[in-house]
Amino acid sequence: MEIKQVGVLGAGLMGHGIAQVVAQAGYDVVLREADQGALDKGVGKIERQLARAVEKGRAEQADADAVRARIAPTLDYGDLAGCDLVIEAITEDLGLKLEMWREVDAVAAPEALFATNTSSLSVIDQAASTSRPDRFFGLHFFNPAQVMKLVEVVRGITTTDQTFDAGLEFTKSLGKMGIPTRDKAGFIVNRLLVPYMLDAIRAYEEGVGSIEEIDAAMKAGAGHPMGPLLLADFVGLDTLGAICDVLFDEFRERRFARPPTLRKMLAAGWYGRKSGMGFYDYSGDEPVGNPAV
Numbered sequence: 001m002e003i004k005q006v007g008v009l010g011a012g013l014m015g016h017g018i019a020q021v022v023a024q025a026g027y028d029v030v031l032r033e034a035d036q037g038a039l040d041k042g043v044g045k046i047e048r049q050l051a052r053a054v055e056k057g058r059a060e061q062a063d064a065d066a067v068r069a070r071i072a073p074t075l076d077y078g079d080l081a082g083c084d085l086v087i088e089a090i091t092e093d094l095g096l097k098l099e100m101w102r103e104v105d106a107v108a109a110p111e112a113l114f115a116t117n118t119s120s121l122s123v124i125d126q127a128a129s130t131s132r133p134d135r136f137f138g139l140h141f142f143n144p145a146q147v148m149k150l151v152e153v154v155r156g157i158t159t160t161d162q163t164f165d166a167g168l169e170f171t172k173s174l175g176k177m178g179i180p181t182r183d184k185a186g187f188i189v190n191r192l193l194v195p196y197m198l199d200a201i202r203a204y205e206e207g208v209g210s211i212e213e214i215d216a217a218m219k220a221g222a223g224h225p226m227g228p229l230l231l232a233d234f235v236g237l238d239t240l241g242a243i244c245d246v247l248f249d250e251f252r253e254r255r256f257a258r259p260p261t262l263r264k265m266l267a268a269g270w271y272g273r274k275s276g277m278g279f280y281d282y283s284g285d286e287p288v289g290n291p292a293v
């Protein structure tokens, strides 16, 4: 089936980036959010990224305008009726996702494909709640979606070859590298990356180094673009907490358990960069290590 119009559910950290990437590849996008404030914020971020691309000479104004014009923001599930593919990128909470799929399943065309951008939840748990488990798969983008090359294309146990191939083909059409993977918690990247970030928190708890020292060491010593504690803030500590809970629940291994520091930071409402406070304090021009952690 030809994909022309794509629905993106959620205009948050991942959803706005996915919507932009999909629109840049020439698809019409319906971007659905639950409330107007979050929708405006997500669309505003896309507009700023497009303006920056023009400023830097990476895009013509007319192309940036055309990308923006292909994105139709909405609060109404009914606007997803014409979509050939719907990608969800809402909060990492299975209950909320199932509630949302119930609404989408009721309005989407029977032949439309559904994909989840979940970081760690099982694809089958969502697929089975819809009328189309055969046309359901995972499309896991990385933050920032506009920049990161990888998309994990996840085959659930009910995903047909036709659906999976369409997912790989769609990923390629976005100019991304699609890596096929199976429906195992954390897929490839988070299975390896999440215990690494959690270990960095434990290393900090054990006094191996300060926040800045641990990050600087991994940048200079391992060639990473960001240190693990800045990366944890960047991913969102709430998201990191949700992923490690899923992984711990699935594998029952200590390496996936929440370190006490993470638990306390979440209780304090410190979710990382998006909340302005995490392992770093983001209130100034440059992030500085949070002395209260």
Ligand code: 3HC
Residues within 6 Å of the ligand: 049, 052, 056, 058, 118, 119, 141, 142, 143, 144, 145, 146, 147, 148, 190, 193, 225, 226, 231, 235, 239
């Ligand atoms: N949105 C859109 N574009 C962005 C961006 C954002 N949030 N952040 C940076 N960019 C773009 C910038 O516009 C810039 O492009 P330009 O020079 O043409 O304008 C380019 O990326 C480089 O940005 P900067 O010069 O500001 O900064 P860096 O060179 O340090 O790159 C980074 C920033 C790309 C974020 C880099 O630090 C990086 O790769 N960090 C690691 C990111 C990572 O590991 N992501 C995966 C997280 S795990 C995940 O997402 C899985 C999930 O399930 C948890």
